[in-house]
Amino acid sequence: MQKLKNEGFEPIDTFVKPNTNNPWTFKEKMLLGLTPQEYMKQLVRNPFNWILAVIYAVGLPILVGRFIFGLGWATHSSYDYPWGLFLGWGLFVMVPLSASGFMLGTTVELFGRKDFKPIERLGLLNGLLGYFFAVVFLQVDLGQPWRLVYPMFVSLGPAAVLFLVAWHVATYLSVQVAELVPAASELMGWVKPKKFVRSIVLGLTVAGIILSTLHQGALGALFTYAPGKVHPLWYSSAFQWFHFFCSSIFGGLSMLIVVSTLSKWFLSWRCDDNFLKNLDRITLGLGKGCSMALITYFVIKIVALAHDNEWAYLLSGWGQLYIFELAVGTLVPLALFTTAIRSNRAGLARLAAFFAVFGIALNRLDTALITYNWKLYQEIPHWREFIIAVVLYATYIVVYRAVLCRLPILYTWQGESK
Amino acid sequence: MKKIDRRNFIKGSLAGGLTAAATGKAKNASAAGGTFGGYPDSMGVLVDLTKCIGCRTCEAACNKEQGLPEPDRPFDDYSVFDEHRHGGLPRRTTEGAYTVVNKYEVEGREHPLFRKFQCNHCNEPACLTSCFVNAYTKTPEGAVIYNPKVCVGCRTCMIACPFYVPAYSYSSPINPVVKKCIMCYDTRLQFGRPPACVEACPQGVMTFGKRKDLIDLAHETIENKPDKYVDHVYGEKEVGGTSWMYISDVPFEEIGFDTHLGPDPILNYVKDFLAIVPMVLCIWPALFTGFHLLATRKNANKDDSNKA
Numbered sequence: 001m002q003k004l005k006n007e008g009f010e011p012i013d014t015f016v017k018p019n020t021n022n023p024w025t026f027k028e029k030m031l032l033g034l035t036p037q038e039y040m041k042q043l044v045r046n047p048f049n050w051i052l053a054v055i056y057a058v059g060l061p062i063l064v065g066r067f068i069f070g071l072g073w074a075t076h077s078s079y080d081y082p083w084g085l086f087l088g089w090g091l092f093v094m095v096p097l098s099a100s101g102f103m104l105g106t107t108v109e110l111f112g113r114k115d116f117k118p119i120e121r122l123g124l125l126n127g128l129l130g131y132f133f134a135v136v137f138l139q140v141d142l143g144q145p146w147r148l149v150y151p152m153f154v155s156l157g158p159a160a161v162l163f164l165v166a167w168h169v170a171t172y173l174s175v176q177v178a179e180l181v182p183a184a185s186e187l188m189g190w191v192k193p194k195k196f197v198r199s200i201v202l203g204l205t206v207a208g209i210i211l212s213t214l215h216q217g218a219l220g221a222l223f224t225y226a227p228g229k230v231h232p233l234w235y236s237s238a239f240q241w242f243h244f245f246c247s248s249i250f251g252g253l254s255m256l257i258v259v260s261t262l263s264k265w266f267l268s269w270r271c272d273d274n275f276l277k278n279l280d281r282i283t284l285g286l287g288k289g290c291s292m293a294l295i296t297y298f299v300i301k302i303v304a305l306a307h308d309n310e311w312a313y314l315l316s317g318w319g320q321l322y323i324f325e326l327a328v329g330t331l332v333p334l335a336l337f338t339t340a341i342r343s344n345r346a347g348l349a350r351l352a353a354f355f356a357v358f359g360i361a362l363n364r365l366d367t368a369l370i371t372y373n374w375k376l377y378q379e380i381p382h383w384r385e386f387i388i389a390v391v392l393y394a395t396y397i398v399v400y401r402a403v404l405c406r407l408p409i410l411y412t413w414q415g416e417s418k
Numbered sequence: 419m420k421k422i423d424r425r426n427f428i429k430g431s432l433a434g435g436l437t438a439a440a441t442g443k444a445k446n447a448s449a450a451g452g453t454f455g456g457y458p459d460s461m462g463v464l465v466d467l468t469k470c471i472g473c474r475t476c477e478a479a480c481n482k483e484q485g486l487p488e489p490d491r492p493f494d495d496y497s498v499f500d501e502h503r504h505g506g507l508p509r510r511t512t513e514g515a516y517t518v519v520n521k522y523e524v525e526g527r528e529h530p531l532f533r534k535f536q537c538n539h540c541n542e543p544a545c546l547t548s549c550f551v552n553a554y555t556k557t558p559e560g561a562v563i564y565n566p567k568v569c570v571g572c573r574t575c576m577i578a579c580p581f582y583v584p585a586y587s588y589s590s591p592i593n594p595v596v597k598k599c600i601m602c603y604d605t606r607l608q609f610g611r612p613p614a615c616v617e618a619c620p621q622g623v624m625t626f627g628k629r630k631d632l633i634d635l636a637h638e639t640i641e642n643k644p645d646k647y648v649d650h651v652y653g654e655k656e657v658g659g660t661s662w663m664y665i666s667d668v669p670f671e672e673i674g675f676d677t678h679l680g681p682d683p684i685l686n687y688v689k690d691f692l693a694i695v696p697m698v699l700c701i702w703p704a705l706f707t708g709f710h711l712l713a714t715r716k717n718a719n720k721d722d723s724n725k726a
Contacts, residue, residue: 142571
């Protein structure tokens with residue numbers, strides 16, 4: 001696409017075609033303003049699409065196989081290890097990395113920090129897609145996915161933590177869809193939906209904070225059902241929910257930095273000057289938020305050790321993993337973020353964000369898979385489980401890219417709809 | 419009036435006090451407080467591990483009563499005692515076997531010790547409290563039963579069970595469900611009859627009766643032969659108490675029992691979080707709307723007439 005732009009191609013960002021009064025048709029909008037031939041050509045030219053093609057060629061049959069032959073065929077889920085990579089990665093890692101939606105909504109709409117406006121929609125989209133694909137992962141993992149609505153309408157178990165997760169993720173998904181209605185409205189030329197969402201945006205934002213606090217925390221609280229199965233260093237009856245909630249704050253913001261960096265590198269044709277020129281400043285601003293969440297998280301992790309008197313475990317092999325996770329996933333990004341802010345270096349903050357995302361992923365996998373059943377034995381996910389997870393994550397990337405190319409997320413729509 | 423237990427209480431409070439009924443329940447139950455100690459006339463089984471000879475008759479009886487598939491090796495094949503699953507661990511309950519007997523070689527003991535194992539039917543079951551579709555029920559008779567028709571297959575119950583009891587039929591793509599001992603509730607317990615395994619045992623290892631009587635019996639047995647028995651009734655206090663209880667002449671930690679579970683029901687570990695839920699729901703709206711007003715106060719201050 002960058003090549004096309006260098007040749008004079010201008011991506012759609014307004015209702016009417018340049019130098020005419022004719023509006024873009026829906027089809028033209030979906031094809032980014034290219035002819036079908038040109039569109040196909042740029043698809044084929046992109047080497048990343050070839051990688052995707054290989055992933056789908058190998059992975060799709062295996063994904064189908066999971067529904068034909070059952071979970072026993074596709075995964076190493078067992079009586080001892082009921083949860084594997086689908087939940088370990090797809091739910092427990094993806095949801096905290098999607099906390100950016102409520103964080104940016106809060107920053108811009110609630111605290112009135114309009115200087116973060118250029119990245120607000122990317123934050124919201126990162127949230128929406130992350131949650132949506134967490135549900136997709138969940139659907140692949142559930143024994144009977146067609147019963148997904150049972151906890152809502154058929155048989156209610158409101159005293160269970162997962163009941164709260166189910167309800168909150170479902171409501172929060174709708175909140176996030178509503179929050180992104182303005183972006184879709186601009187592209188499609190709708191007026192009323194955008195106006196309506198603007199009128200309730202504060203309510204949506206506050207709802208987002210409540211739902212996020214509780215379900216991010218609830219994902220941690222799910223593990224409080226398993227004292228003695230999760231290793232004590234990763235287990236805290238009193239603080240588990242706060243560990244998960246607090247780390248989701250820097251997780252979501254760091255993921256947003258990572259995604260905005262990738263957009264700058266690979267989708268710069270779609271970013272407008274408002275986005276590109278403000279990005280370094282915004283990255284450092286997000287970094288400030290991250291560093292505050294990181295130090296809070298670090299302290300409360302240590303408090304949890306003291307609360308349950310678990311210092312002795314630090315000397316064990318598990319302790320080394322714990323120290324590694326906390327050092328590389330928390331202290332390194334904390335140091336990098338603070339240095340970046342002090343010396344005003346956005347590049348360093350991007351490196352810090354990478355470490356923070358790695359730290360979150362490692363923490364969730366440690367809790368859900370690696371240290372789970374530490375008294376029994378270690379389980380390694382089935383190779384089919386890896387491939388299905390890669391297929392689903394690739395789909396996440398494909399959808400993400402497709403939306404970024406079209407909706408006014410990275411660029412500002414020119415002119416108000418009439 | 420319907421019996422009140424803590425589960426109903428929590429259900430009631432979490433439902434947000436939407437109905438008058440829920441409020442009524444909450445009032446009654448809060449007086450009780452603490453932990454649900456189990457239904458007063460709940461039945462149970464006391465297992466005297468010293469008597470078991472490892473004949474696997476109970477396994478066969480369970481298989482027949484529950485209509486389970488024929489096992490790979492017949493029930494009179496004792497080589498299964500040397501089987502090991504992943505991680506070098508002894509056999510466990512599976513989707514095809516709701517109860518298993520394992521052999522433990524104990525140093526200084528004349529014969530190996532055999533341990534029968536199945537769902538312990540907790541007073542306050544972790545599987546039940548973790549289930550978001552309410553598929554589990556603790557019946558007043560003491561059994562923890564399961565409704566496969568509403569199960570979504572999230573398998574949180576298997577995460578929550580401290581005894582690693584529930585199994586799941588992973589092999590079924592269409593209708594995978596949780597498989598576990600239900601204390602023969604459907605066919606026997608609800609009619610006051612003991613579970614099939616108890617009745618089939620030729621050695622009288624298991625005693626069926628009211629749980630509170632069994633606790634007395636267990637302590638009496640231990641007191642009569644203090645040299646023989648370990649002074650511990652496993653299941654009397656573990657995770658809030660279980661309907662199935664065990665006495666043994668070998669310390670429990672040496673024969674595959676987890677002795678670090680503590681007396682609290684699993685739900686107690688989750689309550690720290692459950693308590694913050696209503697607080698967040700109530701406090702956050704006003705708190706964050708207030709933050710919004712504070713954050714946008716600059717406009718108000720600009721107006722001179724507002725200055726003190």
